[in-house]
Structures are given as C-alpha cells and as structure tokens.
Amino acid sequence: MKRVIVIGGGPAGMQAAVALKAAGLEPVIVERSDALGGKLRDWHNLFPSATPAREVLDGLRKAVEMARVEVLLHTEVEGLTPDGSKPSVEVALAGGHAVQLSGGRKLEAAAVVVASGFDVFDASLKEEYGYRIYDNVFTTVDVERMLNEGGVALADGSAPRRVAFVHCVGSRDEKVNQKHCSKVCCVTAVKQAMEMRALFPEADIYNFYMDIRMFGPGYEELYQRAQQESRVNFIRGRVSEASPTIDGRIQIKAEDTLVGRPMKMSVDMLVLAVGMKAGSSCEKFARTADAALSPNGFLAPADLFSGCVASGVPGVFYAGAATAPKTIGESLAEGSMAACWVVEYLDTLAK
Amino acid sequence: MGAINFGYTVSAARAIDLDRNDLGPARQIAAEMPEFAACIACGGCTATCTAGALTNFNFRMVQTLVRRGEYAGAWREMNKCMLCGKCRLVCPRGINTRGVVRLIKRKLGDY
Ligand SMILES: Cc1cc2nc3c(=O)[nH]c(=O)nc-3n(C[C@H](O)[C@H](O)[C@H](O)COP(=O)(O)OP(=O)(O)OC[C@H]3O[C@@H](n4cnc5c(N)ncnc54)[C@H](O)[C@@H]3O)c2cc1C
Ligand code: SF4
Ligand code: SF4
Ligand code: SF4
Numbered sequence: 001m002k003r004v005i006v007i008g009g010g011p012a013g014m015q016a017a018v019a020l021k022a023a024g025l026e027p028v029i030v031e032r033s034d035a036l037g038g039k040l041r042d043w044h045n046l047f048p049s050a051t052p053a054r055e056v057l058d059g060l061r062k063a064v065e066m067a068r069v070e071v072l073l074h075t076e077v078e079g080l081t082p083d084g085s086k087p088s089v090e091v092a093l094a095g096g097h098a099v100q101l102s103g104g105r106k107l108e109a110a111a112v113v114v115a116s117g118f119d120v121f122d123a124s125l126k127e128e129y130g131y132r133i134y135d136n137v138f139t140t141v142d143v144e145r146m147l148n149e150g151g152v153a154l155a156d157g158s159a160p161r162r163v164a165f166v167h168c169v170g171s172r173d174e175k176v177n178q179k180h181c182s183k184v185c186c187v188t189a190v191k192q193a194m195e196m197r198a199l200f201p202e203a204d205i206y207n208f209y210m211d212i213r214m215f216g217p218g219y220e221e222l223y224q225r226a227q228q229e230s231r232v233n234f235i236r237g238r239v240s241e242a243s244p245t246i247d248g249r250i251q252i253k254a255e256d257t258l259v260g261r262p263m264k265m266s267v268d269m270l271v272l273a274v275g276m277k278a279g280s281s282c283e284k285f286a287r288t289a290d291a292a293l294s295p296n297g298f299l300a301p302a303d304l305f306s307g308c309v310a311s312g313v314p315g316v317f318y319a320g321a322a323t324a325p326k327t328i329g330e331s332l333a334e335g336s337m338a339a340c341w342v343v344e345y346l347d348t349l350a351k
Numbered sequence: 352m353g354a355i356n357f358g359y360t361v362s363a364a365r366a367i368d369l370d371r372n373d374l375g376p377a378r379q380i381a382a383e384m385p386e387f388a389a390c391i392a393c394g395g396c397t398a399t400c401t402a403g404a405l406t407n408f409n410f411r412m413v414q415t416l417v418r419r420g421e422y423a424g425a426w427r428e429m430n431k432c433m434l435c436g437k438c439r440l441v442c443p444r445g446i447n448t449r450g451v452v453r454l455i456k457r458k459l460g461d462y
Contacts, residue, residue, distance in 0.1 A: 128441070172391075174445035210393045210443075238393035240441045255394025260412050262398050 002026040003109040004342055005099055007077045007281070010038020011328050012320025013115035014060045015335025020113075021067040023343045028109070029069060030101065032076035036061055038117050040328065044147035047184075047191040048218040056328065076102040077281070079288035080112060080316065097315050100288075110349075111315040111342045114299065115335065116281040118321040121170025121178065121274045128241040129166065129272055134250055136160075137242065137270045139169070140188050143195075152199055160203055160268035163196050164252060165189040166239045167209040171275030180296045182275030183325040186213045189273040190226045197230040206233045206265070208254050216327060237263070242270055276325040289313050299323050309338040317341050372420030380417065380454045387451055389444045390414065396438035396448055402431045410438055414451055422462035429455050 002025050006013045009031030017027040035041065037060070043053040064071065079100040098108045123131040123139045130137045135155035138146075146152045154160055167189055171182040186209065193205050207226075212234070214220040226232040237254035245251050249266040256263045278297030286293045291311050292300040299322050302310035309317050319338040320331035381387045390411070397403050397411045408431040417425050429452050438448040 168443070173443040175441075175443060210391060236394075237398065238395040238441075238443065240395045240398035253398045255397035255409070255411060257392055257394040257397075257411065260409055262394075262400070262403050262409075 001096075001108070001110045003028060004111045004113065005030060005077075005097070005107055005109040006113045006115055007099070007285075008038065008115040008117055008320075008322070009033075009036040009071065009073075010115060010117045010320060010331070011040055011056075011060060012117070012322070012331040012335040012338075013038070013113070014064050015332045016113045016115055016319050016338050017069045017335075018060075018063045018067050019336045019339030020342060021069055023339060025110075025342070025346070027069050027113075028107070029064070029071045030075050030077050030099075030107070031071065031073050032102070034073055036064060036071065036073075039120075042141060042144055042148075044144045045191075045195070046328065047187045048216060048222050050191075072101075077116075078102055078284065080114075080285050080291075080313075081288045082106045110346055111317065113317045113319055113335075113338045113342060114281075114285055114311070114322050115319045115331075115338075116279050116285070116322045118276040118279050118298075118325065121176075121182075121277050123169055123272045123274050125176050126169055126173075126272070129169065129239070129270070130242045130244075130250065131272060134242065134244055134270075135248075136250060136268060137272065139272045139274045140165075140185065140192055141274060143192050143271055147195065152196065154268055159200055160196075161200075162204040162206075162265075162267045163193075163200070163269045163271065164206040164208060164239075164265070164267045165193055165271045165273055166252075167207065167212075167273045168238070169272040169274050170277065172210065178275060178277055178296065180275075180325070181213060182277075183213065183215065184327060185273040185275055187216065187219050187222065189271070190214075190219075190223055190232070192271065193232040194222075194226050194230045197226075197232065204233070205231070206235055206267070208235050208237055208239050208252075210236070210238050235263075276321060279322060282322060289316055291316065294324070309334055309341050315345060317345075367419050367421060369420070374420045376422060376458055377418050377420055380451070380458055383454055384447060384450055386444065386446045387414070387454075388418070390418075390446060391444060393443060395441040395443060399437045399441050401435045401437055402433055406431050408432070410448065410452070414455070417455060417459070422459050424462070425455055426459045426462060 004027045006017045006029045009029045020027040040057045082098045237257045239254045251266045253264045294300040301308045302312040317338040319334040402408045413428045432452045
C-alpha cells in the first residue's frame with residue numbers, strides 16, 4: 001500500500017503531502033475544517049518580512065492541487081488506531097496503519113504523518129486582563145482578523161490614541177498551566193506594534209514584556225526598527241491586571257522593573273499576545289498510539305536532534321507545531337523532513 | 352609610569368560585591384523554599400502589591416537583593432508587607448511569595 005495519511009492540512013501537513021507525492025507515494029490529507037491552510041488562513045502579513053499570508057497560503061494550496069493530492073475536508077481524525085484500540089506493533093511493523101475518522105469510518109495506510117498543529121490560548125482564562133469582559137481588550141489573533149477585514153478600530157469604531165500590548169499571555173505562566181515560552185508571540189507583538197504605528201501615526205504604543213525573545217533571522221533588527229523608527233515604547237514588566245476607568249478606557253498596572261517602581265496607565269486598546277498551546281488532538285493521538293507527550297502537552301518527538309520528526313512508534317511521524325511552538329518556515333521544513341522519513345521507513349520495510 | 356587614570360572609578364559603597372557578599376543566608380532561604388530561585392523578575396508582584404501602592408516597598412527588588420547577598424534593610428522592608436497574598440495570585444512562576452516574606456523575616460533579622 002502506498003497510501004500515507006497526513007493528519008492536518010496546515011502548512012506542515014500541506015508541505016508533507018506535496019513532498020510525499022513527489023516521492024511516488026499517495027498522501028491523503030485529512031483536515032477537520034472546511035479548507036486547507038491551518039492558522040495561516042487567519043494571519044494577515046507575516047513576520048518578519050511582512051509577506052502577505054495569502055501569498056504563502058495560495059502557493060501551498062496550488063502545490064497541493066498541482067500534485068493532485070487527495071484531500072478529505074470536514075473530517076477529523078479521532079485516534080491513531082481504529083476504535084481507539086491499543087496499537088498493534090506487529091501490524092505497524094508489517095506496514096499497516098488504520099486511523100479512526102469522524103463518522104465511524106476507518107482509513108488504512110502504510111504510514112501516518114501527524115501535522116495537527118497547535119491551539120491558540122484562550123485569553124479569557126486570564127480573567128485579570130478582562131478579555132471578553134471589557135470591550136477594547138483584544139488578542140493578537142483578533143488584530144490579525146481586523147487587519148484582514150480592512151482596519152483596526154475600537155469597539156465604537158474610533159481610532160485608538162493609546163495602545164498597549166501585553167506579552168506572554170498564556171505562556172510562561174504556571175497559573176494557567178502553560179510553562180513554556182510560545183516563541184512566536186514576541187515577534188508577533190512587535191510586528192503588530194509596527195502595524196499600529198503605520199495605521200495611527202499619532203498614537204502612543206507600548207509593549208509590556210518580561211523578556212524579548214527575538215530568536216529568528218531579522219527579528220532583532222525588527223525590534224530595533226520598532227523602537228527607533230516606529231517609536232514603540234518597550235517597558236519591562238508584566239501587567240498584573242486591567243480594570244475599566246470611568247471614561248471607558250482600560251487602566252493597566254505593571255512594575256517598570258528597570259526603574260524599580262510600580263506604574264499605571266490608561267489605554268484605549270489592550271492587545272494580549274496570546275501563546276501557542278498544545279493542540280487538542282495531541283492527547284488523543286498520544287493515548288491511541290501509545291506515544292509520549294511533553295510536559296506541556298505537545299507530542300514529544302523521539303529525540304530533539306536527529307529524530308525531531310520521529311514519534312518512536314513505527315510508521316508514525318510528526319511535523320510542525322504539533323510537537324512545539326514553531327514558525328511557519330520551521331513547520332514547512334519539518335513537513336519535508338517527515339516525508340523523507342516516511343520514504344526511508346517504507347523502503348526499509350520493503351527490503 | 353603608573354596606569355593611566357581615565358577618571359572612572361567603581362564606588363565601593365554602591366557596587367554589589369559578589370566576591371565579598373555572603374550568599375549563605377540566601378542559600379538557606381532557597382533550601383527551604385526552592386522556588387525562591389525561580390523568580391524571573393517580572394515585577395507582577397510589585398505591580399499588584401497593596402503595600403507598594405502606598406509606600407516605597409518593592410517586593411521584587413528586596414527579594415532580588417537578598418538573592419545577591421544584599422541583606423541590609425531587607426528585614427525592615429519586609430515589615431511593610433501586610434501578607435495579603437495578592438502577589439502570590441499573580442506570580443507566573445507560582446512562587447509562594449508570602450512564604451518568601453516570612454522566611455526573610457525569620458532569617459535576616461540581624462541585618
Ligand atoms: C497570533 C499568531 C501569529 C502568527 N504569525 C506568524 C507569522 O507571521 N509568521 C510565522 O512564521 N508564523 C506565525 N505564527 C505561527 C504559525 O501559525 C505556525 O507556525 C503554523 O500555523 C504551524 O503550522 P502547522 O501546520 O504545524 O499547524 P496549524 O497551522 O495549527 O494547522 C494544523 C491543522 O490541522 C488540523 N487538525 C488538527 N487536529 C486535527 C484532527 N484531529 N483531524 C483533522 N485535522 C486536524 C487543523 O484544523 C489545522 O488545519 C503565528 C502564530 C500565532 C499564534
Ligand atoms: S515569545 Fe515572548 S511573548 Fe511569547 S511566551 Fe516567549 S517571551 Fe513571552
Ligand atoms: S503579601 Fe505583602 S508583598 Fe504581597 S501583595 Fe500583599 S503586601 Fe505586597
Ligand atoms: S511575580 Fe513572581 S516571578 Fe514575578 S517578580 Fe514577583 S516573585 Fe518574581
């Protein structure tokens with residue numbers, strides 16, 4: 001059998017499928033939503049280059065189409081074994097896999113690539129920041145949506161005069177059981193602060209951070225441009241709470257830790273830089289395939305160096321944000337890499 | 352010829368001298384409460400602090416100084432704390448901040 005099941009049609013899954021097809025296999029993308037693209041569908045212009053997300057998405061969709069990859073939309077993979085039974089190592093080693101699909105169906109294949117991605121942290125769990133309580137508290141995901149819909153504005157349609165971003169919402173926080181750093185939210189918040197500057201030339205823009213983590217190519221340079229050219233104020237302190245003011249604004253409190261004094265300020269718009277948490281599928285997949293989870297709930301690769309796309313279960317491979325917070329570039333690279341590992345695995349079985 | 356004097360000096364009174372500071376008491380506190388070492392200096396505690404809103408008390412700063420072996424005045428500062436526990440509610444590292452206050456008061460009374 002040449003069929004390979006790719007779970008999830010985000011950037012990682014699309015890339016894996018195209019590479020599998022080029023290697024002569026028959027990938028099937030199983031995607032629970034109504035279209036391919038994953039989170040890429042929700043973003044506007046991508047860090048660090050401001051490339052329109054649409055461009056990257058269209059390129060990937062076209063590649064999937066040209067390769068004539070089979071795609072099952074509106075179909076969720078519920079487990080990596082049929083009926084949630086325990087995995088059979090003998091069957092797997094003979095090159096047989098069957099996953100459980102929504103609607104009671106089963107799909108069989110020679111191998112599986114899990115590219116089920118991540119979930120966005122639900123900011124309303126950090127009640128002290130007032131998301132879904134006060135009108136003008138948004139998340140970075142909301143800002144991407146507003147940008148895609150044509151403009152950022154306050155709930156009453158007016159332009160904000162003062163905007164504050166809060167880093168690390170739902171990351172690096174024991175209180176919501178998310179101890180890891182989500183890696184992409186610093187650069188996302190910096191990128192959006194610059195976008196706010198372009199939209200609102202006269203506004204005050206503040207980013208409240210605990211550490212600025214600019215790990216990728218061009219990111220640190222972006223940070224410097226945000227400071228110098230976009231006049232974004234960076235304040236090192238974690239916002240402890242947000243409350244409404246009498247005139248409908250939002251007051252936030254933090255310590256300016258570099259000065260060593262508590263501070264408070266009123267803003268028109270508060271933007272919460274939400275983190276990446278483990279996708280809801282990870283736990284189900286780990287349970288049904290007898291695979292390991294990392295302490296933060298993401299799927300744990302067999303090893304973090306040469307085996308970063310291996311699951312440790314024969315015939316099951318990982319790609320993208322299913323195993324940790326990653327950028328789109330990193331997710332795409334793992335998509336290709338997982339395809340290589342599948343090819344090698346099936347070659348070894350055939351020998 | 353002696354070394355050129357550029358006119359810069361390190362003021363002995365102000366520099367934190369880690370060659371001299373005795374980190375023993377700080378280590379003792381960390382031994383009783385290991386998470387004391389896990390503070391990331393985010394300032395959430397100080398931002399929310401009931402006492403800090405009214406006085407110049409800065410919980411983050413005092414406990415950071417203690418970790419550096421700078422104990423002078425720490426005990427007196429901690430007396431400003433009302434043990435209300437708000438800081439503990441916001442600490443992203445889950446530190447028992449009130450416990451830190453109590454340990455500092457218990458161990459550093461002589462400084
Ligand atoms: C606010 C924000 C902004 C970002 N901006 C950028 C940026 O500008 N540049 C950048 O490089 N990165 C950015 N990222 C990161 C980027 O979104 C991820 O790197 C990327 O989406 C990961 O791709 P993926 O394919 O691994 O997962 P996803 O994009 O999460 O895709 C996973 C897919 O799998 C599907 N799926 C999940 N479970 C199942 C199941 N059981 N059955 C069937 N289908 C399933 C989902 O529906 C989804 O379509 C941003 C992240 C956030 C939070
Ligand atoms: S990338 Fe930045 S904002 Fe995101 S969790 Fe890490 S430190 Fe916090
Ligand atoms: S317990 Fe003490 S340090 Fe903490 S918030 Fe209350 S007064 Fe401030
Ligand atoms: S809130 Fe916790 S981690 Fe942050 S400075 Fe205070 S004690 Fe340290």
